[in-house]
Amino acid sequence: MAFSKHNFRSNTLPAMTMAGPVTLWLAFFVAIPLIYVFIMSFCSIDEAYNVVFKFTTANYQRLFDPNYVQIYGTSLIVAFLTTAICIIIGYPFSFLIARTTSKYKALLYMLIIIPFWTNSLIRIYGWRTFLGTNGWLNTILTTLHITSEPVQFLFNRGATVLGMVYCLFPFMVLPLYTAIEKLDKSLLEASSDLGAKGPSTFIRVILPLTMSGIFSGSIMVFIPSLGYFFVADILGGGNSDVIGNLIERQFQSGNNWPLGAALSIILILITLLLVKLYQKAGGDMESLGV
């Protein structure tokens, strides 16, 4: 009795007080809502658009509508392009701030963090003002006689990708920064001692060692870009929907919550699949922040 009481106070109680709140939090705000979404995806709606608990798989059948499938495709292409561009721009940038010995290192790091303090919706509207036909960029181009007529930069898929890259860039840079920061300088010296030139060192030493950063950055950019419907709306002009738009529409004007729930389940499945692939490729779950 005395022993078990001791055990309770030294083991169970601390574990409960520490893990308890987090567990409750996760249960209430993650697990229960997810179960709710899952259940709703099998529900029906009545003639007045009320959700009724009548089992149906019709919502899942509608997911195979050719238009929907095409939008999943578009959405994956947008997400893929966004991720690729983020890697191409983010890698040199992360390398620079991670390896620099300059006193401005902290400042460079802050340059990535500070835009986070402003709502992304507002920053996306900022891009619209900047890129508009009467915007700054066109004013500069026409004043310098680079173009005679204002160029329409907005309302196409390119503008959507640009907005996504802009919003999600920090999610690529931060894991890359961590991975590059961890790189042991002596390994680079060893590589050079063994006669490897710059490019060869990069491909055979640096890249494999920072692959975990690329993987986790890619996951963190790819997944949100499937759902960022407001970027597709504001910069894409609503001309090329992503999966997020489909979900939003069913909860708003389409007024079919069960179908919206089924679409959300698809998004969750894509996410799980990617995370699984990431794990299979040897990715570290901790660097995803989960």
Add this chain to the structure above:
Amino acid sequence: MKKYLLKSMSMLAAASVAALSLSLVSCGGSSGNNGELNIFTWTEYVPQSVIDKFEAETGIKCNVSTFSSNEDMLAKVRSEDEGAYDLIQPSDYMVEQMASQGMLEEIDTSKLTNLSNIGSEFLNPSYDPGNKYSVPYLGGVEAIAVNTDMIKDTITSYDDLFNPAYAGQEVVLDDFRAIIGMTAKSLGYSMSTTDRTELDEIKSKLLSFKPNVALFDSDSPKSALISGECALASVWSAEVALAMDEVPSIEVVYPDEGAYLFVDNWSIPKGAKNVDGAMQFINFMLDAENMSMVLEEFPYMCPNAKAVELMGEEYASNKAKNPPAEVIEKGEYIKNLDTETLAIYDQMWTELKK
């Protein structure tokens, strides 16, 4: 020891029961008929100055919360306890839907002394015959805007917007009922048609419209007009009015086919706790002077003819701010669709926007 525990536990239980009943009593007291009014309105639609004036005149405290779509509002009213709101603002088709589900209280219009301020074209509407459940507040028309500096042709109809010559020059509402409805009207059909062959025809015309649309925007379509990004628009009349104030070459056109019309209304949800206060508020909002205060801030189409009169000649003669009566008479309100038809609408909209 055990006894002590039991005793303390029962005391605790008694205390919590007492506390609970006390809180219930106080809760009942505050939300009862003691001069509080819970109003649920569209965002950016009822100015605070008008609410303040009502509070000062009547001593009724108003708690205002807002929504941004009819469907949001409906979901909220359904999920809250009955009596959470005393006054709501459903649009035309939503009045019909909520009334048919028994979600609205009947309004005794004989108590509304200011009802005669409403223009006759807005009374006894098709969505609520006899104004049994609703009193009109503000509304709008899906109007055409033309920048005459950029478009030299004469535009007179929704059908003109489908001309392939205007590729990439148009901004339209990001609203499937508005755009599918406009397409239906351009073919001479109802905006809420359920006829499958008509819908097939509407669909192919709708898909041919895609190259003309530079931008789908419901939030601020006037921006694309003002900046000159778009020369043509099919958007709410109030947006056209604001664009016209900025750019003199923009004109408003009401389509020959008859326009998409909407009116937002005051309604009292079933089980409202302060029906008297709600009726007072509706009557207050029907007063011409109070309504003109609203128009100063939000120049939507105003069913209150006396309030428009108070705004002066310039306002009354501005066709975008004050659509002519024949536009209202020729206009059409959208109707609720059955779930199967809505799915067809939704599918063609998805195909347009992919």
